Amino acid sequence: MSSLIVDVAGLTVELGANPVLRDLELAVEQGEIVAVVGPNGSGKSTLLRCLAGLQPPTSGTVRVFGAEPADDAAFWRSVALLGDEPAWYPGLTAREHLELMGAVHAEARMTVESALEVFALAERADAPPLNLSTGQRQRLCLAATLLRPSTLLLLDEPERGLDAGFRVRLARLLEEYADEGGTVVMATHDETLAGAARQVSPTGVTA
Numbered sequence: 001m002s003s004l005i006v007d008v009a010g011l012t013v014e015l016g017a018n019p020v021l022r023d024l025e026l027a028v029e030q031g032e033i034v035a036v037v038g039p040n041g042s043g044k045s046t047l048l049r050c051l052a053g054l055q056p057p058t059s060g061t062v063r064v065f066g067a068e069p070a071d072d073a074a075f076w077r078s079v080a081l082l083g084d085e086p087a088w089y090p091g092l093t094a095r096e097h098l099e100l101m102g103a104v105h106a107e108a109r110m111t112v113e114s115a116l117e118v119f120a121l122a123e124r125a126d127a128p129p130l131n132l133s134t135g136q137r138q139r140l141c142l143a144a145t146l147l148r149p150s151t152l153l154l155l156d157e158p159e160r161g162l163d164a165g166f167r168v169r170l171a172r173l174l175e176e177y178a179d180e181g182g183t184v185v186m187a188t189h190d191e192t193l194a195g196a197a198r199q200v201s202p203t204g205v206t207a
């Protein structure tokens with residue numbers, strides 16, 4: 001059985017008249033951690049959106065788990081995406097947001113209490129997300145993403161707002177995820193995260 005989780009061939013994306021990705025090739029094996037690195041506007045988020053089935057290619061093929069990514073329930077049972085900050089439910093605390101995530105996924109990867117510990121949120125668990133600091137809110141987003149059952153993580157700038165210590169901790173958490181057989185593709189500007197990963201560029205040149 002192929003262990004190829006992501007298989008991108010000849011991917012070209014034009015947004016408006018703007019050529020964003022051109023003839024991109026990318027193969028990611030199970031258990032790999034891949035960092036998509038490059039300057040602002042080079043197409044990192046666009047590539048992640050293609051992998052998540054949220055951006056159709058202009059030409060070329062994108063295969064995730066052997067099929068074209070589809071923005072449907074079956075796809076999202078295996079894939080967890082960290083993108084922009086979500087809309088938070090009014091009146092719910094940080095803990096309750098994680099409980100909600102746990103309640104809708106029968107086989108959560110960790111309990112709410114351990115997610116609060118791992119993401120250093122236990123002391124602020126009873127605060128609504130909008131009363132958390134930027135970095136704490138990002139840790140809550142990460143907690144929700146990693147609590148969900150998944151075997152492929154797509155992370156767009158997971159380092160946003162995190163202090164240096166937590167970036168190191170996040171790199172370890174991603175290594176643990178990969179050691180358990182998961183696969184990670186992230187867009188990042190962070191040297192710690194990129195340094196612990198195979199680096200690729202959205203322009204197709206290996207960094």
Ligand SMILES: Nc1ncnc2c1ncn2[C@@H]1O[C@H](COP(=O)(O)OP(=O)(O)OP(=O)(O)O)[C@@H](O)[C@H]1O
Nearest residue numbers: 015016018020038039040041042043044045046047
């Ligand atoms: N809807 C759109 N229409 C036209 N061009 C767009 C659209 N969305 C993004 N772009 C352009 O596509 C290019 C790639 O954007 P993308 O967000 O993928 O870059 P990035 O590498 O993730 O950047 P950053 O490091 O700033 O997050 C940029 O030049 C951007 O201005």
